[in-house]
Amino acid sequence: MSVDASVIAALETAIAVEPGNPALRVHLASLLVMAGDPGRALEHAQAALSAEPDHAEALATARDASRALGDHDKAERYARLLGGFADTAAAFDADRWVETDAGIGPVDEDETQGPLVIPEGFTELDPEGLPAPDRPRVTLDDVGGLEQVKARLDAAFLAPLRNPELRAYYGKSLRGGLLLYGPPGCGKTFLARAVAGELGASFFALGLNDVLDMWLGESERRLHDAFASARRAAPCVLFLDELDALGQKRSQMRHSAGRNVVNQLLAELDGAQADNEGVFVLAATNHPWDVDTALRRPGRLDRTVLVLPPDLPARETIFRKALAGRPIRGVDTVKLARRTDGCSGADIVHIVESASELALQESVRTGAMHPITQGQLDQAASETAPSTRAWFGIAHNYAVYANEGGQFDDLLAYIRTHKLL
Structure with a gap:
């Protein structure tokens, strides 16, 4: 965003005259973030917090500046502190902290410089909206049939993890993304859990309710926090359910809020600001033709597996x-x-x-x-009609007329073989 340099210069002059004014420093810090200078922005935000440790705008600006610098651990600490205050230092955020008999204690003055110090009288809770990790006990042996799908999953994720020497020899990274698509009820979610069980890894299931929020920017924050949790728990499987809703084609969206969520998802999959090594991203959808094409670019969800009805x-x-x-x-x-x-x-x-x-x-x-x-x-x-018939009727039209690069060739072959036209 373009910011008038004269405004920044005027604020710097005013701060030189009145260095102890936190409002001026926060105003300048917010402009510096927008101007693409997060380093200086963080310095001014920290100076404001030294004077007023519970300054909500200063905490928010410090959080944004830290994120822009790529220091997500520090950004998370500022976000937690921001969650611990409302409009004043005495305010209490019940969603982030639990009050105990000890009362509400002061925040350490060095909080912005060092590790997170939990204020006396509070107990930290898991951030609201983040998925809780799970350790599935099921494995691919528990999945009936789907041998081709299992072989693809083994080649993409499991074999490199079991054979570190071969992985090093071929330069295979312990990261990747794979999109599972097909008619509903055919075991896409169960497959994802089985992969996590096969790896002995943590399993994060991320649904729409974990991400989407009515407040502007909150959905992107939740998405980033979920990926950050997965990176800390690596090796793990991060499962994105109903990807067509979370990563819908941006050309079909009228409002910028949904587009921003897709952009955030693209950034997290790229791992531009953090390393996704050991994070296996599996996504599932019943409507792959509605998924933004950028999500399927090489390096993101670049492998696609059709999960068909059981044989x-x-x-x-x-x-x-x-x-x-x-x-x-x-x-x-x-x-x-x-x-x-x-x-x-x-x-x-x-x-x-x-x-x-x-x-x-x-x-x-x-x-x-x-x-x-x-x-x-x-x-x-x-009395039970196969529920997949209706899906194949819809999928056939998309597979014929939107088969860019042959992405639906396997689907068309199945429809022809089983005479589902």
Whole structure:
């Protein structure tokens, strides 16, 4: 942003006359941030904080200047301090801190220079809106079928981690991004969790509710904080669900707020201001044609995997796992798998749940416990239409008319092979 140099010069003259005026220093610091001089901006913001440690605008400017300098740890400390105050030093932010019997203590005067010092009487909480890390116990062995998808995931992420010597020999980085797309209910999220379980890594699931916020700039901050948490927990898997909503094509957006979120996501994937080594970004979408093309540029989500409805062995495996622990009698899972071609994994689980309800109703009616039978499963299957058919009808049109660079060739091949036109 262009800032009039004469205004900056006038403020510097005024500060030379009145160096202890924090309002002047904060005003100058904010202009210097906009003018692209974050180093000097941080100096003036820190001088203002020396005079008034709870100056909200000074804390915000110091945070922005630190981010511009690439010092995200310092920026996070200023953000936390800013969260600990409202309009005055006595204000209390319940979302960031918890008051104890000790009362509210003063902030250390050296706070802006050294590590974060938690004010006496407060207990730090996790930043609001950030996803909590998880350690999935499932692995790729728990995923039924999808052998081609597993092989692609192994080549992209798992093999380099298991073979450090080969990774060094071929110069393979421990970073990357992969986009999973396909009809809903076919296990994209489960696959992402299985990759994290295979790695023994932390798993961050980032959804729309974790990012989007009504306040201008807050969505970008949340997105940055989520990536920062993932980098600190590396190696880890950061999963971006519903990418078409989070990274929608900017050409389809009328408002700048959504465009700024996409721009922030691009910056985080590039790792321009921080190293993404050890952070494996997996994204999932049911509508890949709505994802901004810049997100799929090499170095970002540059690999794409089509997650299709489960094949015959996979459907049989899903039936067996869905029925495990339930009372059954005379059930033929192979027969069930054959009659549910085109069903998603979610459809199969729904069939089992519906059959369980039929068995429960019979038990209530007769006053005796009855197991789930083949007949009840067949009835439930006949009443459940494959949910993927509608998706393929829509996807076909996009695959034919928006197949830039052959990105949907695998989808078109599947549609032709299975005669889904």
